[in-house]
Amino acid sequence: MTPDQLSQTIVDVLEAAVADGSVTLPDGVPTTVTIERPRQKGHGDYATNVALQLAKRAGTNPRAFAEVVASRLTASDGVAAVEVAGPGFLNITVAAGAQGQVAADIVAAGSSYGASDAFAGEKINLEFVSANPTGPLHLGGVRWAAVGDALGRIFTLAGAEVTREYYFNDHGAQIDRFSGSLLASARKRPVPEDGYGGQYIHDIADAVVEKHPEVLDLDDDKAQELFREVGVEMMFAEIKQSLHEFGVDFDVYFHEDDLHRSGAVQKAIDRLTELGNTYESDGALWLRTEQFGDDKDRVVVRSNGAAAYLSGDLAYYLDKRERGFDRCFIMLGADHHGYVGRMNAMCSAFGDEPGKNLEILIGQMVNLLRDGEPMRMSKRAGTIVTIDDLVGAIGVDASRYALARYHSDSPIDIDLDLWSRATNDNPVFTVQYAHARVASLMRNAADLGVEAQSHPELLTHEKEGELLRALAELPRVIKAAAELREPHRVARYLEELAGTYHRFYDNCRVLPRGDEETSDLHRARLLLVDATRVVLANGLGLLGVSAPERM
Template identity: 75%
Template sequence: MTPEQLSTTLVHALTTLVERGDVTLPDGVPQAVTVERPKVREHGDYATNVALQLGKKAGMAPRDLAALLAKELESADGIGEVEIAGPGFLNIRVDAGSQGKVAADVVAAGAAYGRNDAFAGEKINLEFVSANPTGPLHIGGTRWAAVGDALGRVLEFSGAAVTREYYFNDHGAQIDRFSRSLLANARGRAVPEDGYGGDYIGEIAGQVLAQRPDAADLPDAEAQEVFREIGVNLMFDEIKQSMHDFGVDFDVYFHEDNLHKSGAVQKAIDRLTELGNVYEHDGALWLRTEQYGDDKDRVIVRSNGEPAYLSGDLAYYLDKRERGFDRCFIMLGADHHGYVARMMAMCAAFGDTPHVNLEIMIGQMVNLLSDGAPLRMSKRAGTVITLEDLVEAVGKDAARYALARYSTDSTIDIDLDLWAKASNENPVYYVQYAHARVASLLRNAADLGLSPDGADVSLLVHEKEGELLRALAELPRVVASAATLREPHRVARYLEDTAASYHRFYDNCRVLPMGDEEPNELHKARLLLVAATRTVIGNGLALLGVSAPERM
């Protein structure tokens, strides 16, 4: 019995009590009941505090409501024992046959196991990375590549229709600085003081000259435009290739420049004007953001007629909403923290709901350590550590797992020496090794002619079998929680716990017959549990964009 199935059983029990008149719930029976695994194994397989939550509403002492629920549950299919604890907690043990059925359900579902409908019907635009095409992808952007892609996978597994989008910043001062840096390099001059350094500038400048040998000899303005147009495209192609090699691809690459050329900015301003949220002052055009929670109103068109940076955000958000997205998620670095209030005010000014139609996630910094000391300089980029630096040091799988393993709220230190190790100290190796170990066992079983088909799951009564079964049953809940909280790191931590449960099971429960021993029904049941473990670990790793090796 999975937590979701037990939740349904609890809802049914409450419904029965209400219909029978034993319990009155003015707000009705909840659609779902929270079920958790108790911290102390002796307290049962699952626990719930639903009686504590509903006791006051029902006009009853929580223990009295718990007693009614316990009596109702004891006659339900799959429930072995129910115990009332403390002020009204319910500790529940499921019967062995019901618990073992989890293994059969997992194997039957295969690659679909873990899917849920928490976001069914929702159309989500997920924008992440969106690094300026002025240099290789740095380690902060790489974190968003790993986390953003994993979040997209988790949201899709939870029923959402997700469009991964990259906002291509090809308009503004940073692009001008980049093109001037390329031109200076091509002419053999020092990079401008506010320009970009690193070996890649020379590489890109050389590629521009390969396409346009005359570019450096053109008049300054014309030459800079050539280096801007060709150089930005070359740099962005490199970024896209780097992310593709990292296992991250986008559905949409949206060009900021198009917002200004297409009239989208003016369209957004017109919409906000109609809503009464724009006014003129000192020759500039202002958006009434203060009344929607920002610390002050914001300029959207300067007194010289030039659009302020926020004008592009207005047009881009409106464009997303008009493309039919219910929710717009944006992932930004820690240096954008002060930007959230004005973006939420902008959302409200359009008549939408902040933190619902628009949600902004802020990610903290990443530090790379080698020999206990932080790395500061890239071999190629000069001033920053890049995606390629990380992958070269530890490999794609370890890089993705390491970046997705932690809450984005926290700054993380990635020890390159640890993540490059082929040992159980390395978290991704530990999980992948569990999958490889399972795959090896299943191959050995096949060589012996053993199959889990028709296994009697009621035989899975060993303590370590039960622990592993409960772990496997948690995947759908973990995925739904990771999607709801926007925390794909929960999947990684779950996989590590599940791998640990498998190793303990394997060390205590012999799966294959030894010597001349004849295969029996318990071997088949345990083999089914092993196959289910393979499915769960494989599905979880896929959600993180990490491979599930058959051999290691």
């Protein structure tokens, strides 16, 4: 019996009690009941405070309410015992057969175990990374690559239709500085003021010259335009290749320049004007963002007629909504924290709801440590540390796991020495090793001719119960990770599960020894091991990390 199944059982008990008049709930029976795992042994398998939550509404005291629920719940299928504790908590012990059935259910579900309909019918646009194509992908962008892709996988398993989108910033001054830096490299000139340095600039400039040798014969303006056209595409192709090798691919690559060329910017401005949310002042056009919670109104079109940066955001958001997305997520670095207020105000100005139609997630800084000291420079990029530096040091799996393991709004230090070690203090090794250990045991069972079978009533050992309850938590962990936008919950759950599995293995013999005859208990425990394999693989898959068969 999973927590969700127990929750439904309690809901059924409450509905029956209301129907026969044992309790009165004027507002009706809740659709779900909170189920928790007790912290102390001896307090049952699960606990709920439903009596404390509902007693006042029922016109009685919590303990009396709990007694009514307990008497009925004890008679329910799959429940062995119910104890009323303290002011009205219910400590519930699940029958061995009902608890053991979880293993068979998990194996039967396979890769779909953990799925839910929590976001069914939701069409989600998940925009992340969106780094400027002016240099290799830096650590901030890599963090969003890991977290954003994991969040997309989690939303999908929770029933949503997810589109991963990369906003290609190919319009504006930063592209001018990039193309000017390429031109300077080709002309053997110093890096321009505010330009980009690093070996990658010379590499791309040389590649453009090799592909278009005539560029050296053009005047500076025409040459820079060619460097802009070809160089940006080369840089972006490199970024896309790095992300692909990192296991992250996008469904849509949206070009900012298209918004300005297509008339989408003016369309968005016109829409906001129709809604009465723009005004003219000092020759410029302003958006009334202050009335929607921003600290001040924002310029949309400058007095010289040029579109302000915000105008592109307006057009891009409207475009997403008109493409049918119910929820638009934008993942930004900590240096963009000041954009949150104006973006939410923009959402409101269009008549939408911030936090629902538009949600902005902030990712904090990432530092790489080697020998206890921060890495400051990349050999190729110069002033920044890149995706290739991280992957080259610890590999894709460890990189993705390390970046997704922490709350995205917390700064993290990644100790390259720790994350490259094959020891239990390396979190990704711990989880992957648990999966490899399970896979090895399954191979050994096959060699012995032992097949997993469901005998749920035999799984009565304390460590078997602990493992079953841990496995049953995955659906709730995934749902919470989706609702709270926190993929790190999956990583932390997997680490706890790995420890729970090892304790089970150390205390419960799975395969027969020597000439010992294979028993139904061996077969039942092997099914429990197989269920552990499914959950570890599913959890690692949500993080985009491999589940190795051997290590």
